Amino acid sequence: MAxxxxxxxxxxxxxxxxxxxxxxxxxxxDQFMTGKxxxxxxxxxxxxxxPLFKASTxxxxxxxxxxxxxxxxxxxxxxxxxxTAVLTLxxxxxxxxxxxxxxxILFRFITGIGAGGEYPLASVHMAESADRKSGxxxxxxxxxxxxxxxxxxxPLVAIVIVAIAPTxxxxxxxxxxxxDCNEAHNQAVWRGTFGVAAVFALGGLILRWATTKDSAxxxxxxxxxxxxxxxxxxxxxxxxxxxxxxxxxxxxxxKNNDVSIFAAGSTITSALTTSFMSLMFSIPFLLVAALAxxxxxxxxxxxLGFFALxxxxxxxxxxxxxxxxxxxxxxxxxxxxQTGFQAFVGITTFAIPAEVFPSAVRGTCHGMSSVAGKIxxxxxxxxxxxxxxxxxxxxxxxxxxxxxFALVTGASVLGVIATMLFTPRYRAGALETMDTYVDADDxxxxxxxxxxxxxxxxxxxNAA
Numbered sequence: 001m002a003x004x005x006x007x008x009x010x011x012x013x014x015x016x017x018x019x020x021x022x023x024x025x026x027x028x029x030d031q032f033m034t035g036k037x038x039x040x041x042x043x044x045x046x047x048x049x050x051p052l053f054k055a056s057t058x059x060x061x062x063x064x065x066x067x068x069x070x071x072x073x074x075x076x077x078x079x080x081x082x083x084t085a086v087l088t089l090x091x092x093x094x095x096x097x098x099x100x101x102x103x104x105i106l107f108r109f110i111t112g113i114g115a116g117g118e119y120p121l122a123s124v125h126m127a128e129s130a131d132r133k134s135g136x137x138x139x140x141x142x143x144x145x146x147x148x149x150x151x152x153x154x155p156l157v158a159i160v161i162v163a164i165a166p167t168x169x170x171x172x173x174x175x176x177x178x179x180d181c182n183e184a185h186n187q188a189v190w191r192g193t194f195g196v197a198a199v200f201a202l203g204g205l206i207l208r209w210a211t212t213k214d215s216a217x218x219x220x221x222x223x224x225x226x227x228x229x230x231x232x233x234x235x236x237x238x239x240x241x242x243x244x245x246x247x248x249x250x251x252x253x254x255k256n257n258d259v260s261i262f263a264a265g266s267t268i269t270s271a272l273t274t275s276f277m278s279l280m281f282s283i284p285f286l287l288v289a290a291l292a293x294x295x296x297x298x299x300x301x302x303x304l305g306f307f308a309l310x311x312x313x314x315x316x317x318x319x320x321x322x323x324x325x326x327x328x329x330x331x332x333x334x335x336x337x338q339t340g341f342q343a344f345v346g347i348t349t350f351a352i353p354a355e356v357f358p359s360a361v362r363g364t365c366h367g368m369s370s371v372a373g374k375i376x377x378x379x380x381x382x383x384x385x386x387x388x389x390x391x392x393x394x395x396x397x398x399x400x401x402x403x404x405f406a407l408v409t410g411a412s413v414l415g416v417i418a419t420m421l422f423t424p425r426y427r428a429g430a431l432e433t434m435d436t437y438v439d440a441d442d443x444x445x446x447x448x449x450x451x452x453x454x455x456x457x458x459x460x461x462n463a464a
Contacts, residue, residue: 011211012129014204015081016122016146017153018088019115022197024154024279026054026108027255028272029190032158034172035183037101037190051385056105058252058381060112061119061374068117069367073360076214077125084121085208087114089201095194116374119350120366122146127354128215128362136298139351140290147346148286151255152279154193155272161192162269229361230368232443236450237365239422240353243302244373246415247345250309250408253380255279255339278336285340289347298348298355299425305344306415312338313412317405324401345415349373355431356424356450358438376411424451 030053033039039050064084072080091111098104126142165185171178172186230237292301316334324331349369357365384407387400396403426434430449437446437455445455 011204011207012081012122012126013142013145014200014207015085015088015115015118016142017150018092018197018200018204019118020146020150021154021200022088022092022108022111022115022194023057023252024151024255025193025197026057028154028158029193030054032167032169032186032189033101034169034181034186037104037187039101051382053101053105053108054385055378055382056108057112057115058374058378060109060114061116061377062371064113064116065119065367065370065374067113067367068363069120069370070364072121072124072363077121077128077363078208078212078214080117081121081125081208081212082205084114084117085201085205087111087117089198089205090114092194092198092201096191096198116370119370119373120353120363123350123354124362124366125212125215127351128359136351136355137290137294139354140286140293140347143347143350144283144286144290144343147343148279148283152276152283153196155276155279157193157196158189159269159272159276161189162272165189229358229443230364233357233361233365233447235422235447236353236356236424237368239418239424240349240356240365240369241372242418242422243345243352243415244349244369245376246411246418247306247342247349248373248375248377249380249411250313250415251342251346251380252377253384253404254408274332278332278339281336282340282343285343286347289343292344293347293351297425297427298352299419299423301344302348302352302419302423303416305341305346305348306412306419308341309338309345310409310412310416312341313405313409317402317409319405320399320402352423356426356434358443358446380411426450426452 030039030050039053064087068080068084088111091107091109091114094107094110095104098107122142123139126139127136129138162185165182165188166180167182167185167189168178168180169186172181172183289301289305312334316331316338319327319331353366353369354362384404387404396406430452434446434449437443437449442455442457445457448455
């Protein structure tokens with residue numbers, strides 16, 4: 001008896017949920033890493049450990065993407081999905097039982113390799129398991145499940161554990177240590193947060209083993225095109241890689257640092273709650289965006305997202321430290337709103353490379369696009385963490401938060417330009433016609449159709 005489609009969908013998407021959960025964990029658990037686990041402690045690297053901790057998972061992403069994307073075109077999607085699930089499980093368990101910060105950084109790097117592989121595997125597998133009319137929508141819902149619920153789940157778990165094991169980690173940094181500091185409870189929070197990820201990882205591995213298989217579309221077209229096809233599809237590859245790079249500077253640079261941004265002048269519980277609410281608020285936007293790509297060109301959805309991010313983050317960048325304190329509600333509302341509009345770019349950068357490339361090299365091209373994205377994520381996450389550090393003395397060191405939002409605005413403006421110049425304005429009918437040309441080994445005509453041009457060759461001529 002075949003497994004229910006919902007079960008198969010859950011098995012496919014649980015890896016992305018864990019990816020987003022574990023990525024968000026860097027933004028959550030570092031607040032509770034005190035005492036001998038303090039990332040800012042001199043014996044752990046004179047401030048170097050904290051930005052490395054933020055970027056450790058991201059450093060593994062390009063390796064996983066560059067490895068499992070092309071590998072999935074050779075040995076199949078299912079086998080690679082099982083391998084990435086094992087790596088994610090090992091990384092989550094290792095973080096849970098870690099005995100010093102450097103061990104956590106090592107296992108977060110391992111987790112990053114597995115989580116990085118999830119990007120090309122989950123989205124491509126989901127797109128190939130649907131018809132052309134439903135591909136972008138299904139990938140959109142996959143992204144919504146992972147990016148929405150996965151990221152929001154992490155601060156929620158921390159909030160629940162803090163309620164069970166109360167602590168005020170900021171008081172652990174004072175001399176003398178404050179009365180509300182509880183080192184044991186701090187460890188319970190960050191170990192418990194990683195432990196929940198380990199439980200999900202084990203469940204996801206079991207589900208994948210029992211339910212997933214390579215789609216009929218992938219099996220049918222697996223040997224249709226050779227690997228050198230990647231070079232022929234350079235223009236859509238430039239589009240997907242550039243857009244993803246710029247978006248991840250925005251998404252990861254902000255989300256990996258928002259708890260500490262909100263924590264200034266507030267309690268840790270309040271900061272976690274604000275982070276949780278901003279991520280929860282993005283879920284309706286994700287669902288709307290997933291539906292939008294079914295009815296509107298993905299190019300226009302991506303343009304809308306980048307344009308809204310440019311405008312909103314430009315406004316946020318005008319808030320000085322005093323203005324953020326005096327107009328806290330407005331600042332947080334604008335931040336949450338821009339988090340919501342990230343959904344349109346997040347879904348399109350994830351869905352477009354899952355649709356516009358031939359199936360035989362789709363894993364490879366999606367992997368290359370996501371590698372470009374994670375390079376942007378590493379730059380944004382690491383640099384933004386360094387900018388807001390106490391020992392930062394670089395440009396705009398007196399207004400680091402405003403500087404961060406100004407950089408994000410610039411990346412969003414570049415995203416608008418890149419989308420207008422390179423991203424194809426395709427619909428399901430064009431993709432179906434493109435597939436026909438790909439099957440006929442006429443890739444130049446396939447690219448013409450993708451970009452809305454008249455194909456240089458006619459199918460009737462090819463058939464003749």
